[in-house]
Amino acid sequence: MRIAEGIDMLSLNLGPMTIHPTILFDKESWILIDTGMPGSASAIRELAKQAGAGSVPLSAIILTHQDLDHVGGLPEFLAAEDESPIIYAHEDDKDVINGAKPMIKVSPERLASLLEQLPVVTRNQFEQTFLDPSNPNVESTIADGEKLPIAGGLTVIHTPGHTPGHVCLYHHTSKTLIAGDAMVVEDGELKGPRAAVTPDMEQALKSLKKLLAFDIETVICYHGGHVQGDVNKRIAALTEQS
Numbered sequence: 001m002r003i004a005e006g007i008d009m010l011s012l013n014l015g016p017m018t019i020h021p022t023i024l025f026d027k028e029s030w031i032l033i034d035t036g037m038p039g040s041a042s043a044i045r046e047l048a049k050q051a052g053a054g055s056v057p058l059s060a061i062i063l064t065h066q067d068l069d070h071v072g073g074l075p076e077f078l079a080a081e082d083e084s085p086i087i088y089a090h091e092d093d094k095d096v097i098n099g100a101k102p103m104i105k106v107s108p109e110r111l112a113s114l115l116e117q118l119p120v121v122t123r124n125q126f127e128q129t130f131l132d133p134s135n136p137n138v139e140s141t142i143a144d145g146e147k148l149p150i151a152g153g154l155t156v157i158h159t160p161g162h163t164p165g166h167v168c169l170y171h172h173t174s175k176t177l178i179a180g181d182a183m184v185v186e187d188g189e190l191k192g193p194r195a196a197v198t199p200d201m202e203q204a205l206k207s208l209k210k211l212l213a214f215d216i217e218t219v220i221c222y223h224g225g226h227v228q229g230d231v232n233k234r235i236a237a238l239t240e241q242s
Contacts, residue, residue: 001226004174006151008051009220012036012043019069020222022178023048024151024171029059031150032077032085033169033178034070034222038115039122041076060150062142063089064180065166066096067197068106068114070222074137075125088148090158091141093165099133104163105197142167144210157211161204162193168211175217177231182207183238185224190234194223209239 001009010021014037021044022033030053036044049055063071066089074097078084087097095101102108115123129137142148144158144167152173159168159182169178182204184191193204216231227234 002051003176003218003220003226007171007174007176008048009226010044010047010051011225012040012047014040014069017069017223020220020225022220023051023053024154025051025053025056026151027056029056031060031062032058033062034064034180035061035073035077037069038072038075038118038126040073041080044073045080057083058085060086060088062148062154062169063087063093063097063138064168064178064222065090065163066093066103067163067181068103068111070180071097071130072126075129076122078129078137079125086140087138088140088142089138090156090165090167091143092158092160093163094138094141097130097138098136099130104199155214157214159204159207159210161200161202161207162198166204166207170214170216175215177211177214177216177219179211179219179221181222182211183219183221183235185221185227188227190219190221190227190231190238192238205239208235211235212239 008023012019024031089097142156146156148154155170157168159166162181168182195201198204218228219231220226
């Protein structure tokens with residue numbers, strides 16, 4: 001779905017859930033925010049192509065946090081590119097994404113069970129990237145308040161709670177907040193993070209207060225899609241729960 005010129009929200013049905021990665025693109029390259037589950041890469045590429053990214057190269061991937069449904073497709077993207085895209089993530093989730101620490105929400109036993117269900121090539125790519133990496137995956141760490149020179153300017157907002165290194169991204173040109181899992185949309189209503197998968201709910205709700213410093217016209221939630229209109233007011237109401 002086109003949000004504004006050069007920014008598109010993708011919708012990928014994975015069976016038990018639908019996810020919404022975001023792409024930013026121009027005539028030279030495209031940037032992907034979050035990579036889906038293992039095995040998602042080809043479908044995301046096709047959706048990006050349909051959105052207008054065409055055949056231009058993937059220049060960067062920004063990971064909002066370490067969760068499997070956000071980083072799982074990374075190995076396939078890295079394997080498919082002639083020149084590897086720059087991988088961005090926050091310092092506090094970097095070690096997990098680099099395979100130096102285990103994911104905080106997926107036990108080794110659960111991860112092994114999930115990997116057994118994957119095609120051999122996909123499983124091998126995942127293991128080589130996250131379980132036995134030869135090189136770090138994250139090339140550039142991003143910090144709270146940093147403005148990335150991407151797509152007219154993306155400001156990093158560190159919003160811990162859902163994971164230690166969770167970030168939201170504010171696209172200045174379109175006044176769009178790419179919220180990751182800091183919030184969700186349910187039945188058209190903007191809500192806070194899901195408690196069942198948010199280890200520090202108190203901190204996650206406090207993190208939402210940072211978002212009020214930005215003039216937001218559209219918010220894209222990885223789970224639930226987008227909301228427009230009175231976004232700051234809606235977020236302010238959520239912060240009152242903290």
